[in-house]
Amino acid sequence: MKFKDIEFGFKSAEAERKIDPDLLLDGFFHKGDIINEICNGVPYFILGYKGSGKSSIAEHLSLLSTTDPTLFVNLCALRDFPFEQVPEVISATGDKTVRTNLGWSILLVLKIFESISEDNEARRENPEIDSLASKLRKLGLLPKRKLRDLVLVSREIDLSLALPKALTASMKDTYKEPVLVLSQVRDVIMEMVIVTRTTNQHILFLDGLDEIFYKFEDSYFSLASLVHEVDALNSDFSNAGVPIKVVLLCRTDVFERLPSPNINKLRDFTITLVLLIGIIARINISNPNYSLWPPSERLILDTLVRMSSMISFPENLNVAVAIIWIPTNFYSITLAILPEISCK
Template identity: 25%
Template structure:
């Protein structure tokens, strides 16, 4: 094994899963099987937790009996969707028909290429969609809801008639949902049809503006309910129609619906334990060593790259900690955090032409990691709190690891009075900082902290001091 080649390979790992070599590095987990088996249709998780990696892996699945299509809403003009409501539904259900239409249309187009489907049906579908080339999703949707697609081939050729009443005459696409639904129920085969909804956070901005918030949340709520409708109309014991929604956990949290608890049966919230991170790293290091070689155990994979010496830390450098626990302490237990560490450490080892990553390299990487984490969190929170960079500056100005809540409130209100921060609601800011694990709670047990990335159900306790996440210390000049 040429260790320099391994360091070079790892230094080229990508933080963004869409740019990664998915075939080589995708770590297959049980959650992927649950999606493909139809047990899971909602994949929720933090930015960097691995949603995109799963999504990218799913899009590679294809074959004679599996058809996959990703509907990505990156840079999508959401205002176009807001105009496509069904007036016969009350809010927030007015977009259910639209989402079902997108799902059914996507499947109908996939059926054209499925030789297991009756030839006559495929010919009819090909006639319907003959002038519908692959293009950007926004342009495709405009065409699908427009007047140029002739559904009379299906409605008259197969004897389907729409029973839609009270439909706005300007939106005839609404009638087509029933026709497509009947077509799928009568003629779809037992192939697997995966329809993946991704990058739905593109319109997650101005969420505190009432109207923007209502339209966006209604659109998402309708999507979740449309998926439930499709699952009930096409049960897993007879059909394999699998719409899958990928969404950030902070966005999912603000979706409100009486049926939301029922969605939990079909939902997975991606979280990682230390042991799972170890398994992921062992897999990726093994693949960096050899694309087709054996998967090493974590200790074996780790020792190929890192020397055995612990990291000295604390006052006088008298305390000792292993390199992996040191990384864990700075991370939020997300795959992306460890990929960032591994990239930086490998780059430095390569530059120094040394055979093992040393403690000094890990400590130096911790500096750049801290700045990366701050930037990542600012990007993530900015749509909710535009002042987030100034709030980070405020924490830096206080310059304490543990801060009494009243002290933070005083500093916040003072900055507010000086016009440095526009957001007025300090309790709202504290809740958001806790939600994203910028801060945690420090109970009386000094060796124990409560962070939401470790305990997803935790809520901020104003009676306990707040503690800043250790991964931010250097970026905020706390130590």
């Protein structure tokens, strides 16, 4: 076997899924039991620096869901998301923080409901799901592949007027202020989601924040609000014992700088990836026999698998990113750093 027979993937998980999805499925390597932790465990924030593999995890699970009827994965990219318009989802004046928090909550609950509306088991359990889904489709709120489009439609139709009409049987005609009306709407849809029992797993991934917050620091307030709402929704789902989770992928440094006093308390719900957490590789032979590899090449791959737990790289050292994402330089870079690594 030749070292060149290994495919180490592409620079981005999105490109890899588009060009070679089998590699992202069959060649996905992850340290520990991170996939099970995300699906069935406590964490719902995945932190890591750019290139650490956050998007690869989301894309891997999204691909798995295409062949697993018990897994529903919705992947929302926020690269072109209009963060400044989130409070405008609530057609009212007043406290911007309240409107931003409620705006995020409404958007996320609608995306979760969209996932539930595609679950046949849930639809059989609760016929009201089909009825509400039909009304939301007529309003243009379902289906929406991008969260950005949901924001734009929400602003066009005035949610505080349109959504109560879709929920007439469940709404109490008590409130007139848009914030209070939409709070009640959010609660009604959440209750419908929570009481509808399904054995299927639903995961909403929020990705694409790396570049945005590198350039536009004004959006930190909106992201802090999003983090708050992700935490609140996951707490509700966990308390209700339903297999639903909203997972936010975020750069470690961005997460730590968020203007919120509760960030440290959320550490119990995070998974932090190191730069060498995973290597995506596939050996292009029909019957791989690792023991037949030349000792020098076995040492290289062994080293890569073990490095994440042995080495702490300085933050300004991008060797790990180059190792994972630049196949043409992989061999020479690995050989260059091997003398610096002590393998025991």
